[in-house]
Amino acid sequence: MKLDEFRDRLDAHGADLSAWPQAQRVAAERLVASDPAARVALHDAQQLDRLIARSLSAGSTDAAAGRVLAKLARPLPPQRRSLLSWAWPAALLDVDLAPARLRIAALAGVAALGVVLGLFGPDVTDASVVVASASEPDLAVFEPEPLTGVRP
Amino acid sequence: MDEASDEDLMARIAAGDEPAFRLLTRRYAGRAVSLARRITGNDADAEEVVQEALLRVWTNAPRWRPLAAFRTWFYRVVLNLCLSRRRRAPFVPLAAAGDPPDPSADVAAAAERDETERRIATAIADLPDRQRAAIVLTYYEGLSNAETAAILETSVSSVEALLVRAKRSLRDKLDEQRRGGV
Numbered sequence: 343m344k345l346d347e348f349r350d351r352l353d354a355h356g357a358d359l360s361a362w363p364q365a366q367r368v369a370a371e372r373l374v375a376s377d378p379a380a381r382v383a384l385h386d387a388q389q390l391d392r393l394i395a396r397s398l399s400a401g402s403t404d405a406a407a408g409r410v411l412a413k414l415a416r417p418l419p420p421q422r423r424s425l426l427s428w429a430w431p432a433a434l435l436d437v438d439l440a441p442a443r444l445r446i447a448a449l450a451g452v453a454a455l456g457v458v459l460g461l462f463g464p465d466v467t468d469a470s471v472v473v474a475s476a477s478e479p480d481l482a483v484f485e486p487e488p489l490t491g492v493r494p
Numbered sequence: 495m496d497e498a499s500d501e502d503l504m505a506r507i508a509a510g511d512e513p514a515f516r517l518l519t520r521r522y523a524g525r526a527v528s529l530a531r532r533i534t535g536n537d538a539d540a541e542e543v544v545q546e547a548l549l550r551v552w553t554n555a556p557r558w559r560p561l562a563a564f565r566t567w568f569y570r571v572v573l574n575l576c577l578s579r580r581r582r583a584p585f586v587p588l589a590a591a592g593d594p595p596d597p598s599a600d601v602a603a604a605a606e607r608d609e610t611e612r613r614i615a616t617a618i619a620d621l622p623d624r625q626r627a628a629i630v631l632t633y634y635e636g637l638s639n640a641e642t643a644a645i646l647e648t649s650v651s652s653v654e655a656l657l658v659r660a661k662r663s664l665r666d667k668l669d670e671q672r673r674g675g676v
Binding site: 350353354355356390391393394395396397398399403404406407409410411413414418419420421422423 | 508510512515516519520523524527528531532537540541544545548549552553554555556557610611614615618629630632633634639654655657658661662664665
């Protein structure tokens with residue numbers, strides 16, 4: 343294992359070599375034993391890991407969790423049960439549609455308007471065409487003359 | 495019932511068993527609030543997110559299928575709600591609360607430690623959403639890269655790439671701040 347790869351692995355797997363995949367751990371330990379620069383990289387990575395862990399562990403959330411549980415103490419809403427529940431992949435359950443509700447409502451509204459206009463809207467058939475074809479029935483005959491084959 | 499697995503509890507919740515739901519909420523509320531707080535950077539948002547996520551557990555339990563561990567699915571719900579909320583509101587970095595002051599500790603050393611924690615907290619807060627999520631899930635929740643990948647709905651190699659980029663960015667930010675004497 344080269345030093346650059348070792349540094350990348352330190353960032354990807356953390357500075358605790360015992361948690362690394364076996365093959366990579368053996369190669370990393372060999373590098374650390376032979377290369378002073380690798381030992382420095384390991385030390386720096388351990389320091390960064392400690393800093394991150396300490397920063398994230400700051401502050402207690404007991405009170406906040408208590409408030410959440412208190413709010414959930416109210417009567418719970420009805421559960422969603424569907425005859426087609428077996429057909430719902432679990433992955434769909436965590437889809438959050440809340441941000442798109444306005445757009446979904448707009449789309450449904452436009453679709454409903456289309457249906458209403460289609461059923462009850464004005465008739466757009468061109469009346470003049472209908473009248474012309476009805477009053478001049480000859481125009482619609484294109485049979486050729488029996489002997490000459492000339493069209494009228 | 496306290497020793498029941500999450501999946502067993504979910505089966506009971508699916509049948510409308512409210513005490514099972516209460517037990518599951520007690521099991522997860524604290525960790526979920528911590529996770530949400532570190533992603534949203536906002537206590538009020540974190541509480542609302544977790545409340546909503548837990549209500550989803552109750553309402554959707556009859557349709558839940560154990561395709562993955564409950565914890566993976568639940569954290570994914572929490573994370574998605576956090577990220578969705580963050581798109582609507584700017585992130586506010588958490589103040590590093592630190593440990594209670596120790597009167598016997600050296601004041602200068604304590605001040606330096608607090609300053610370093612403040613710097614790293616700011617640097618983590620400045621990370622892109624998914625990089626910060628990967629850092630929080632692996633360092634705060636102590637999840638493996640594979641578990642983190644399942645929650646982020648991506649591959650293990652993508653999680654590793656997120657972690658590499660995140661740590662490079664943190665290192666650069668800390669170096670910048672040190673050089674600037676901030």
